[in-house]
Amino acid sequence: MSRTGPLVSVIVPTLNRPVELGQALASITAQQGIDLGELEAIVINDGGMSIDTVITDARDRGLPVVSVTHPHRLGLPSARNTGLDHARGRYVAFLDDDDVFLPRHLPTALAGLEAGADGVTTICLVTDHRIDPGLPVGDAVVWDVGFDPLLLEACNLFPVHTAVLRRPATARLDPRLPAIEDWDFWLRLTREHGYRFVRLPEPTVIYHRVPQTASMISAVAEGAAAMAEFSALVRQIWSRWPASTARSARFRLYSSIMYWQVLGILATGQPPNPHYYLHSIDAIERAWRDPDIEADLIDRLTQTVRGKDADDQHVA
Numbered sequence: 001m002s003r004t005g006p007l008v009s010v011i012v013p014t015l016n017r018p019v020e021l022g023q024a025l026a027s028i029t030a031q032q033g034i035d036l037g038e039l040e041a042i043v044i045n046d047g048g049m050s051i052d053t054v055i056t057d058a059r060d061r062g063l064p065v066v067s068v069t070h071p072h073r074l075g076l077p078s079a080r081n082t083g084l085d086h087a088r089g090r091y092v093a094f095l096d097d098d099d100v101f102l103p104r105h106l107p108t109a110l111a112g113l114e115a116g117a118d119g120v121t122t123i124c125l126v127t128d129h130r131i132d133p134g135l136p137v138g139d140a141v142v143w144d145v146g147f148d149p150l151l152l153e154a155c156n157l158f159p160v161h162t163a164v165l166r167r168p169a170t171a172r173l174d175p176r177l178p179a180i181e182d183w184d185f186w187l188r189l190t191r192e193h194g195y196r197f198v199r200l201p202e203p204t205v206i207y208h209r210v211p212q213t214a215s216m217i218s219a220v221a222e223g224a225a226a227m228a229e230f231s232a233l234v235r236q237i238w239s240r241w242p243a244s245t246a247r248s249a250r251f252r253l254y255s256s257i258m259y260w261q262v263l264g265i266l267a268t269g270q271p272p273n274p275h276y277y278l279h280s281i282d283a284i285e286r287a288w289r290d291p292d293i294e295a296d297l298i299d300r301l302t303q304t305v306r307g308k309d310a311d312d313q314h315v316a
Contacts, residue, residue, distance in 0.1 A: 007038040011083030014097035016048040025058040027100035033107040040064045042083040047073035077173040077181040093164040098208050105204035109164035117198040119165030121158040126207045143278050145285045147199040149190045153243050154251035155281055156183035161205050180233055187241045224266040231259040254284050261305040272305050279304030
C-alpha cells in the first residue's frame with residue numbers, strides 16, 4: 001500500500017540548548033536501517049534563543065526538519081502537543097533536546113509496531129555525563145522495567161523518549177501539568193484510546209541526567225518542598241485515573257511509601273539515592289510479577305531509597 005508523508009515523526013522540544021539539540025538531531029540522522037526520507041524531526045522552540053543554525057545544519061545532513069517557534073514559553077506539554085499537531089508520520093517518537101537515540105532505536109521500535117502493537121517502549125541507559133551515541137556507551141545505569149497496563153496505573157514505568165507509538169488523532173498531553181505529563185498521557189492512551197503497549201528488551205536510548213539538565217525525577221531530591229509538590233502531582237494523576245483493580249490500588253500504596261521514604265530521608269538533611277525512583281519502580285515491578293516477594297517489598301523500597309550507586313545495575 002502506498003504511503004504519503006514520513007513513516008516516523010520525531011518530536012523534539014527545545015529551550016536554549018543549541019549544542020545539545022544538535023547532538024539530539026544528529027542521533028536521529030544516525031538511525032540505521034531506515035531511510036532519512038521516511039523520517040521527519042519536528043523541533044519546537046519553546047520561546048528560547050534562535051536555533052536557525054542548528055536546524056540548517058541538520059537539514060544539510062539530510063534530515064527533514066519542521067521547525068516551529070512559540071513566541072513565548074508555554075512549557076513542555078504544550079511543546080509536545082505542538083509537535084503532535086504538526087506530525088505527519090504514521091508513528092511518533094519523542095526526544096528531549098538533551099537526550100539521544102542509539103542508532104537502532106527507531107528500527108527496533110518499528111519492528112514491534114509493525115507486528116501489531118500501538119506503542120512500544122525500550123530499555124533506557126541513564127548516565128550522569130554526556131555520551132556520543134556513535135561510540136561505546138561505557139558505564140551507565142540500566143532502566144529496564146517491565147510493562148503492564150495495570151501497573152501503569154500505580155506508577156510511571158518508562159521515560160518518554162523510549163516510547164514510539166501510532167500517531168494519536170486526538171489524544172494530547174495536559175498542558176496544566178508541570179511534570180509527569182507523559183505518565184498522564186500514557187494512561188489516557190491506554191484507558192481512553194485503547195492503545196496496547198509492548199516492551200522491547202533492547203537498550204536503544206540514552207537519558208542524560210547531568211546536573212545542569214536533570215529532570216523533575218532528580219530535582220525532587222533538592223528539598224522536601226519539591227518532593228511534596230511532586231507527590232501531590234502523583235496523587236492528582238491517581239485521582240484523575242482511578243485504579244481499575246484492587247491490586248493496582250494496593251500497588252499505589254507502595255508508590256506512596258516510596259515518596260514517604262524520600263521525605264523521611266530529606267527531613268534528616270541527607271539526600272536519597274540519586275537513582276531511587278528507578279530502583280523503586282524496578283522493585284515494585286518485580287513484586288508485581290512475583291507475588292511471592294511482595295511481602296518484602298516495603299523493606300526493599302527502604303533499601304532502594306537509601307541505597308548507594310554501587311547497588312545500580314550498570315552496563316560497561
